[in-house]
Amino acid sequence: MTAPFSLEGFDLDAFVASTLAEDLGGPLGDGGRDVTSESVIPASALFTGVMDSRDAVTVAGLPIAEAFFRALDPDVKIDVLVSEGDQVPAGTDLMRLRGQARAMLTAERSALNTVQHLSGIAMMTRSYVDKIAGTGAILLDTRKTIPGLRVLEKYATRMGGAQNHRMGLWDAAMIKDNHIAVAGSIGQAVGAARAAGIARIIVEVDRVDQIEPAIAAGATHLLLDNMTPEVLRGAVTLVGKRVPTEASGGIRLDTIRAVAETGVDYISVGRLTQSAPAADIGLDFTHE
CATH class of the missing domain: 3.90.1170.20 (Quinolinate phosphoribosyl transferase, N-terminal domain)
Incomplete structure (x- = not known):
């Protein structure tokens, strides 16, 4: 038993x-x-x-x-x-x-x-959770897990106070630069996901000028990738709460507080399970 x-x-x-x-x-x-x-x-x-x-x-x-x-x-x-x-x-x-x-x-x-x-x-x-306490930002994990142990590792991040991001490729679309390159544009990629009936469409953007096309096409969540706190702050202002925002890319314990103070809704950190x-x-x- x-x-x-x-x-x-x-x-x-x-x-x-x-x-x-x-x-x-x-x-x-x-x-x-x-x-x-x-x-x-x-x-x-x-x-x-x-x-x-x-x-x-x-x-x-x-x-x-x-x-x-x-x-x-x-x-x-x-x-x-x-x-x-x-x-x-x-x-x-x-x-x-x-x-x-x-x-x-x-x-x-x-x-x-x-x-x-x-x-x-x-x-x-x-x-990491303690570092961003009081900012309103929520810590997320990623899919950077040991093969076969994802459910357990994501359980462990919850025990540490984080929320789970996608559990896999099945529970949300995450449109990244390679998807956009093959599809032709952000608008075409997001439009195809919407036409397929996908409810959660996360779009990764690494430039501020990609934000409006992503939202206009129907993105439900923006992943702001590898942006400095100064750029993030401007991006969050531009989005204006129309969709949730998530900061990601190279975030460490000594930098996460500054990222959280930009006003992003979520921060995803791969090293929680990777390192x-x-x-x-x-x-x-x-x-x-």
């Missing part, structure tokens, strides 16, 4: 099974082995341990870690001590567990990898 955790478009059981199979060298139940635990740990041995943060972190991924342990020991006793999205100081206990030692040590790396990666994303996201370092989280044996 897995933990009661659900994300749209994410199969927790399949993720756990495939991840463990990768580590065990074969499909679950079909020859996969942890040769270290099998040879060193008696079959009857129990393991009691604590998962804790060595960094100050924004927590994400504990229900998935729990699912890894339960997949190998359905009777494991687990106490989750913090909530998803909590900001906790270094040294915080996140989870206590007691179960079959072989199972716990076999699942340990997969569980920790997931929590470290997702908490790292959430932690970086929270730092976040793993959080330092470990699992240690404890004596009962």
Whole structure:
């Protein structure tokens, strides 16, 4: 039985099974082995341990870690001590567990990898959200995710306080420079998307003179790409709230506040999922 955790478009059981199979060298139940635990740990041995943060972190991924342990020991006793999205100081206990030692040590790396990666994303996201607090701008993630992990990584950005941008190529049109070049013009590209019945049409513009043609053609959202804060401020004034505006391109923690203060509605940052370092989280044996 897995933990009661659900994300749209994410199969927790399949993720756990495939991840463990990768580590065990074969499909679950079909020859996969942890040769270290099998040879060193008696079959009857129990393991009691604590998962804790060595960094100050924004927590994400504990229900998935729990699912890894339960997949190998359905009777494991687990106490989750913090909530998803909590900001906790270094040294915080996140989870206590007691179960079959072989199972716990076999699942340990997969569980920790997931929590470290997702908490790292959430932690970086929270730092960006905090930087733009009070400006009214909303932080967005992007599609710059590790293949196969998008749903989880975008979940982690939400735990850090961001909103999700497109989940994929299916839920909105984003017309960029290459689309425009092939279609012939902004007007032709946006017109074709409208004719196809697409409701959300995001148009990327990197020059102020592209704004009016995009809005006139029917864009519902403008992505203002690689503009300086001074140019952004003028672009936002020109748009005049007719459609939402989004700043994007090369935005860093030390520059995002100036971008947010231009009045843009959204700021998208690819490095949230592309470059976040793993959080330092470990699992240690404890004596009962």
